[in-house]
Amino acid sequence: MSGGWRRRTWLAAAASLPLGACAPRAEVTGALTGTHPERGHLLRHARATGDVVQRRASVVIAGAGVAGLAAARALRLAGIDDFVLLDLEDEGGGNSRGTRIAGIDCPLGAHYLPVPGDAARDVQDLLEELGLRRRVAGRWSYDERHLCHSPQERVFFQGHWQDGLLPVQDVGAATLAQYARFARRIEALSREARYTIPVSASPLAPAHLRLDALPFTRWLAAEGFDDPLLRWYLEYCCRDDYGAGPDTVSAWAGVHYFASRHGFHAPGEEGDRDAVLTWPEGNAWLSRRLAAACGERVRPRRVVARVATTKDGAAIDAIDTASGSLERWEAKHVVVALPAFIAARVLASPPAWLVGAARAMRYAPWVVANLHLREPLADRPGAAPSWDNVVHGARGLGYVDARHQALDPRPGPTVLTWYHAPGEQQRHALLQSSWQDWHRAVIDDLGAAHPDLAGKVTRVEVTRYGHAMRIPVPGTRAQLQGVALHGPRVSFAHADWAGYSVFEEAFTSGHAAGVAAARRLGRTAVA
Known part of the structure; x- marks a missing residue:
């Protein structure tokens, strides 16, 4: 299972499969998509090649993942519009982004949200705002179109x-x-x-x-x-x-x-x-609505290189990867909605607790492969095709079917999204492997359950996350006690500060940071 993956083992196993069973078809197209590791690696030698552009905002949010988007929402609820979100990727959402292949929406990462309990009040409020939850005859009811259809x-x-x-x-x-x-x-x-x-x-x-x-x-x-x-x-x-x-x-x-x-x-x-909310594009359904409310205040393709506190607030340097210019932002407050190990690197004078926390954190790499199929798979005996499908003993974590939530019952092309957590030791190999390597890996992993899979794939798009999520190793919860996440000039927001990565934790952390920033500006946000 975890730690047992070897690139050559995957390739040898795929190459030994008989033609017509699990061997990939030669005409399959594919790509590595969704993330840009080379942009993140700019931090190792952060240099701009163009002009220096001076900019100003009341609040700068470094990172437009779920935590950053939640912080922006909290600012909007407080009546603060003068903010900007700077993000590495082409769109906000972090691990909760999606894509479309041959007209079919599918996830690039997180693909569901359990119906939140009463402890997740901020998430409940968001779902009510988006029309997913409402009060009916004294009880909370969720829109059944968005609840996972049966079989689950x-x-x-x-x-x-x-x-x-x-x-x-x-x-x-x-x-x-x-x-x-x-x-x-x-x-x-x-x-x-x-x-x-x-x-x-x-x-x-x-x-x-x-x-x-x-x-x-x-x-x-x-x-x-x-x-x-x-x-x-x-x-x-x-x-x-x-x-x-x-x-x-x-x-x-x-x-x-x-x-x-x-x-x-x-x-x-x-x-x-567990009742589960899910969409063909996964949690991108949520993140896209949060980002859309921010409009042009989301600035993609920016590498935040330096965050420094000043007498009146903070100064933030960000490289615009499209133009090569350096944007130097002045702000009254900055929300650092970045993983802890990145936050410790970009802060000019990181506090000792942040440096210690970042050193102790371990991160899991992930692979998400979306496979477009020209027609449905021939199924094996037993339970009917479901939203979530797992193969016992396989290296991967199974797949979800993008058309499971479709209201059109007619069978047709679909996209299967395969998930894999190869282990920390495989981070370098993950980034070095081609989409063809991962295509063979998926065929090998699911071949026992679906011998006709190889002959029905038309396109493969693979998204790789070198540091997808924090691993809650022993001592994680104790380490997080007493951490001061909200200061007069800088607030921190990320699922890292919960110890593990799920939508509810990221959103709650971001909302709290947005509330803290609003108070710094003398405004009251919805707490």
Whole structure:
């Protein structure tokens, strides 16, 4: 699983497949798209080649990912329009961006948002503003067009598809018993201490600190959870949410995955499956609306190279990668909505706590491959095609179908979005591999479940993230205690400050930074 990927292993496996089964078709086109690592690497030797352009704004937001866009929204709610967002990529949204292939929308990263609980009040307010949530007969109701259509998820296990992602068919009594005991243990831990999304909504309890101090695998071993199928499922969950396996993430993170939502339900137990909001383009549906409200204040293709505090506020240098010019912004306040390791690099005088935090953080690389198919796949026996489709034992994390939410029932071309977290050791190889390499990797990974996949792919677009998300390693939660994110001139906003990367954490962090910036300007934002 994680850490087990080798580029040559993938290529050798793909090359050995028989023609007509999983061998890619020669006429398939493709590209590496969505991210521009070369722009980020400009920070190593940040130099402008053109003129210096002086600019001014009340607030400069460095980074137009979800956190930066949320900060901008908070400023707008406070009546502040004099702000600008500077972002590295061609459009805002960060990991919540999307694209279109042959007329079909598909995600470039995050592809769903669980219906938020009461702790995520800022996210709930956003969904209400966007018309996704409204009060009906005294209860909150969500627009069913945007809730994930059924069937939601399935796993390919022992030669056939089964409903849900937890292997249950043809498994032994001992496995089922461990499923049930794990469910009871998660329930007990949920009673012992509250787990919330966002994490800032509840204090870090002693029980959390105990779990935060050790790897998830050590806790599982101490608790006697050693069943291979349970361990596979927990491995999948950790890599899916955190980009790393149970041997790397903390026990707090492993428990939080379940305890912060609807728990863990063993086969035969009653329990609600998480309601999920999703769109063909993934969370780009949300980020594009946040960006559109900012209009031309979103300035793409900018590399923020330096942030320095001044007597009256802050000075921000950004390289316009299109013209080569250096933009020197003067602002009363700056929101640094960048990953912690980038924030520590660009601040002229970073505080000691930021330097220490950045050094301790570890990041997971990710690959997102979008495959356009000229026609639907021939399905194997078992559960029907679902939104989320996972192959048991595969290296990747499965795929989602971009047309699953379509209201048109007629079968036709579609896009499958395949996700993979190869492990920290593979970051360099990830950036060196071609789209053809990743095409072969996907065919190899999904071939057992879909032997006709290779013959139906027409185009492959691969998005690579060298530092996609922070990994919640042991000690992460303890490290974040007492961090001062909001100062008189600089505020910090990013999912890094929650310890792991999900939309709710990024948005809540950004909203808080926007509120802090508004107060710095003497305005009151909606808190």
